[in-house]
Amino acid sequence: MGSKQVQRSVPQPGPAANDAIERTQAAGMQIRSLSAWYGTTPAIRDISLDIVPRRVTAIIGPSGCGKSTLIRCLNRMHEVAGGRVEGRVLLDGEDIYAPDVDPVQVRRLIGMVFQKPNPFPMMSVYDNVVAGIKLTGGLGKHALDEIVERSLIAAALWDEVKGKLKQSGALLSGGQQQRLCIARALAMEPQVLLMDEPCSALDPIATYKIEELIEELKEDYTIVIVTHNMQQASRVSDYTAFLLSGEDRVGELVEYDETKQLFTNPKDKRTEDYITGRFG
Numbered sequence: 001m002g003s004k005q006v007q008r009s010v011p012q013p014g015p016a017a018n019d020a021i022e023r024t025q026a027a028g029m030q031i032r033s034l035s036a037w038y039g040t041t042p043a044i045r046d047i048s049l050d051i052v053p054r055r056v057t058a059i060i061g062p063s064g065c066g067k068s069t070l071i072r073c074l075n076r077m078h079e080v081a082g083g084r085v086e087g088r089v090l091l092d093g094e095d096i097y098a099p100d101v102d103p104v105q106v107r108r109l110i111g112m113v114f115q116k117p118n119p120f121p122m123m124s125v126y127d128n129v130v131a132g133i134k135l136t137g138g139l140g141k142h143a144l145d146e147i148v149e150r151s152l153i154a155a156a157l158w159d160e161v162k163g164k165l166k167q168s169g170a171l172l173s174g175g176q177q178q179r180l181c182i183a184r185a186l187a188m189e190p191q192v193l194l195m196d197e198p199c200s201a202l203d204p205i206a207t208y209k210i211e212e213l214i215e216e217l218k219e220d221y222t223i224v225i226v227t228h229n230m231q232q233a234s235r236v237s238d239y240t241a242f243l244l245s246g247e248d249r250v251g252e253l254v255e256y257d258e259t260k261q262l263f264t265n266p267k268d269k270r271t272e273d274y275i276t277g278r279f280g
């Protein structure tokens with residue numbers, strides 16, 4: 001209580017962050033005083049936190065508290081629908097909102113998977129995987145074949161679809177379609193993978209497969225997952241951010257900590273109320 005200095009306190013990751021073997025591919029993200037609006041209506045306010053590389057960070061909180069808005073600000077998807085952002089989002093220290101940064105490149109490095117699996121229905125499994133890559137062009141069939149196989153293996157889907165690469169992606173099961181969307185994101189060789197409730201349209205077995213996959217993927221990627229499911233957050237994530245909106249309906253970060261800590265010994269009463277089911 002001694003210091004009068006005004007200091008912005010940025011939640012820092014705990015000790016688990018330091019045990020990672022530093023590899024070059026996956027990147028951490030730093031969110032600084034991030035606020036976002038739809039038109040003139042604010043949706044999230046002054047959020048700062050560090051996303052740890054090669055770890056899974058869960059974003060939890062009641063419906064409407066700004067989880068999707070926050071995650072969409074992390075790869076500049078928020079502005080696609082005309083949203084406005086203030087504050088900074090850094091990918092390994094580089095501001096993804098800097099004027100000379102191409103948002104298309106940002107979305108290549110920071111991939112996203114949505115709530116509802118959304119493979120392109122008119123495209124084959126194969127073409128779905130390389131849909132993003134083909135836009136950048138220049139790769140021959142052999143290179144594309146390799147990318148398809150590698151991405152489908154990484155998404156734990158290869159064995160199930162290797163005999164039907166030419167079939168429509170829409171003919172796969174819901175869980176397979178979601179893994180196809182993950183393969184499509186991985187084909188772009190992202191550094192970070194954002195997932196907004198990736199299991200909410202899936203049955204428990206398909207959900208389990210995605211959770212297993214997330215566990216594998218975090219060896220190579222930094223993962224941020226929005227989830228409504230608190231068991232899921234505690235199963236798959238290393239860190240958890242809890243958002244809440246007050247009467248003004250603007251989402252704020254209430255608490256950010258190692259998942260174990262946040263679920264067993266939350267610092268904020270509102271976190272405790274939420275995780276014990278007293279509201280939300």
Ligand SMILES: Nc1ncnc2c1ncn2[C@@H]1O[C@H](COP(=O)(O)OP(=O)(O)OP(=O)(O)O)[C@@H](O)[C@H]1O
Nearest residue numbers: 038043061062063064065066067068069070081249
């Ligand atoms: N396209 C939009 N236009 C205007 N307001 C929006 C839009 N999308 C979201 N909002 C508003 O922004 C706030 C945050 O919404 P957001 O979708 O980020 O919440 P959420 O935490 O993801 O909720 P849920 O758990 O229901 O998915 C809400 O008040 C919502 O009504």
Ligand SMILES: [Mg+2]
Nearest residue numbers: 067068069196
């Ligand atoms: Mg949402």
